[in-house]
Amino acid sequence: AQKVTQAQTEISVVEKEDVTLDCVYETRDTTYYLFWYKQPPSGELVFLIRRNSFDEQNEISGRYSWNFQKSTSSFNFTITASQVVDSAVYFCALRGNQGGKLIFGQGTELSVKP
Amino acid sequence: GAGVSQSPRYKVAKRGQDVALRCDPISGHVSLFWYQQALGQGPEFLTYFQNEAQLDKSGLPSDRFFAERPEGSVSTLKIQRTQQEDSAVYLCASSLRLAYNEQFFGPGTRLTVL
Numbered sequence: 001a002q003k004v005t006q007a008q009t010e011i012s013v014v015e016k017e018d019v020t021l022d023c024v025y026e027t028r029d030t031t032y033y034l035f036w037y038k039q040p041p042s043g044e045l046v047f048l049i050r051r052n053s054f055d056e057q058n059e060i061s062g063r064y065s066w067n068f069q070k071s072t073s074s075f076n077f078t079i080t081a082s083q084v085v086d087s088a089v090y091f092c093a094l095r096g097n098q099g100g101k102l103i104f105g106q107g108t109e110l111s112v113k114p
Numbered sequence: 115g116a117g118v119s120q121s122p123r124y125k126v127a128k129r130g131q132d133v134a135l136r137c138d139p140i141s142g143h144v145s146l147f148w149y150q151q152a153l154g155q156g157p158e159f160l161t162y163f164q165n166e167a168q169l170d171k172s173g174l175p176s177d178r179f180f181a182e183r184p185e186g187s188v189s190t191l192k193i194q195r196t197q198q199e200d201s202a203v204y205l206c207a208s209s210l211r212l213a214y215n216e217q218f219f220g221p222g223t224r225l226t227v228l
Binding site: 004035037042043044045046047050091093099100101102103104105106107 | 145209
């Protein structure tokens with residue numbers, strides 16, 4: 001079975017703090033894909049990143065960075081110097097090597113206060 | 115370019131009514147997905163299409179749910195004899211091809227069944 005766990009339901013930080021959102025996944029597939037999406041209050045899911053299981057290189061995009069570790073089945077997301085506009089629900093998702101469906105975690109609601 | 119669009123954005127139905135939700139994917143996107151998102155939860159897969167072929171409908175919760183994409187572009191999700199437990203946001207996503215590609219989501223249709 002495939003599963004994604006985001007243990008942090010809610011996180012509250014003050015602007016300019018760094019924050020890490022945790023994601024742990026389970027799959028028996030040897031090839032799989034991991035994703036992060038942002039869902040602001042408007043409701044539309046916004047794609048942030050896709051990672052292939054055979055590429056463990058960490059990635060940085062501006063204030064965002066992602067740490068993929070196959071050994072611990074984790075794909076964590078860090079926001080550096082958080083801003084109020086980062087307030088949203090963030091979802092981690094997994095897709096196996098057969099079929100296109102995404103398996104989402106429960107989401108982490110991030111609140112960044114000024 | 116235009117993103118994924120969905121209509122209506124909000125739908126209120128009386129229990130027992132039939133509803134039809136429409137999705138217009140990004141032009142040229144071969145794959146189309148439907149997800150159901152209950153309040154405070156992550157999206158859950160319902161079904162997906164590659165062109166006009168429905169390749170996986172394993173997530174449809176009952177035979178009251180039916181989806182079609184007759185010409186390989188616009189898709190309709192139909193729910194017959196709606197029940198209160200059908201109340202949720204229904205999200206549509208499209209991707210360029212099935213494999214490897216990220217899914218781009220529409221704004222969703224919020225269905226409330228009274």
